[in-house]
Amino acid sequence: MNSQMIQHFFETLQRANPAPQTELEYASVFELLAAVLLSAQATDVGVNKATRRLFVVANTPAKMLALGEQGLSEYIRTIGLYRTKAKNLIATCQILLSQHGGRVPRTREALEALPGVGRKTANVVLNVAFGEATMAVDTHIFRVANRTGLAPGKTPLAVELGLLERIPPAFMVDAHHWLILHGRYVCQARKPLCGQCQVASDCDHGRQLAAAAKPHPTMAAAQ
Known part of the structure; x- marks a missing residue:
């Protein structure tokens, strides 16, 4: 071309x-980050089905951390690699609370430092949430x-x-x-x-x- x-x-x-627009359903930057993290090797349809239930009870890092790995796993077990994703998401919530005041960071370096967040996930968050040309x-x-x-x-x-x-x-x-x-x-x-x-x-x-x-x-x- x-x-x-x-x-x-x-x-x-x-x-x-x-x-x-992205086909992932979210109502905040944190929900977007969580949904994208969960979407690796999974369909948006499958992720949305799980997060519709999950985000009702855990739509912030603190609330999700309160669920714990086992509690979170119960909501996302229909998603591929759910055990690893639950572990990473809980660890990510801990870092968001301890290092970023519970907010999703706006830099690639900080995003990629979160467990389960690679370059592709960081690019999605930077683009969709913050309007960057990634x-x-x-x-x-x-x-x-x-x-x-x-x-x-x-x-x-x-x-x-x-x-x-x-x-x-x-x-x-x-x-x-x-x-x-x-x-x-x-x-x-x-x-x-x-x-x-x-x-x-x-x-x-x-x-x-x-x-x-x-x-x-x-x-x-x-x-």
Whole structure:
């Protein structure tokens, strides 16, 4: 994808969804942090189902810490790796209370120092909660970046850096949402819905399919 295609790609996604939002349900920065931490190797639908019950009783670090690992586990046992996530979330609550006055920090360094919070989780919190132009590369965004030619890379970090470099600044804050939603519902892993894709003309894969569908010049002449 060249710069003109990238510009049109994001203009198209923006027209289709001017104000994209995360599909995780939350009502505070702490709830967002907890939901993102729980979402690793799990679906947003599954996380939302668990947190709808959890956040009613524990929507602050102090209340969640009061549950303890076992109590928290009872609310999130339907989520993959729930024991490890419960341990990390309780430890995170302890740090938030002891080092940050119960508030979620706004720096990458402080966020990544929290148990269970890696670069991707920190990027989501910085982007969604604080409006920073970060790019959290999950499996959907990794696939879209490579398949479309937007920012090919062999590792999530390589793709992240490529996206930060190639996406026009005007689209950067919302780009994470557009790309993840596009990967989740259109540019799917096993069978991308290229026939329904609004940005197929800008995409390397879409253009390859279109070229393959055209009749060969000699065949067209023979007809």
